[in-house]
Amino acid sequence: MVIGWAALTIDARDPLSLARWWAQTLGWEPADPAPAGVEVRPPDGRGPSLFFTRADGAKPAKNRLHLDLYAEDQAAAVNDLLARGATRAAVGQPDDADWVVLRDPEENEFCLLEPR
Incomplete structure (x- = not known):
């Protein structure tokens, strides 16, 4: 039996x-x-979507499941996300973590990692 991943569903008030x-954050298409x-969905239509x-x-x-994202310039991406309505989140990460924990405008946590 093969099971495929279609989407990650996120509850939202809006x-x-x-x-x-x-x-806008991911450069995807609604x-x-x-x-x-x-x-x-991703622009090429490949891979799972967010629903x-x-x-x-x-x-x-706190979410029991979250997205880990990365950006070429983590600091600039954090500043952009904060300007667009994200907020910082303290969920137990160490002070010297190389990732930043944020919440989207409806308080869903996600991490922004250093470039890979």
Whole structure:
């Protein structure tokens, strides 16, 4: 049996707005909204997508799953993300970590790693 990965689904109070934020962050393309939510795909259509679906209420706790991203210029990327609505997050990472933990505008944590 083969099981493939299609998408990572993310709950959001405003799926369209959050999908647009992530599309801009990743340089991906948002699909037209559907009743179930909004999908954001890589431009070439290859690989898993992000799918944003409506969920009411505040996020109850730290994510148990998060994205690890990287940027050629980590500091510049952090500044850009903060200017666009991300916030810094302290989730137990060491003071000398070479990654930065951030939250998107709906408080979903993700890490921005040093370039690889």
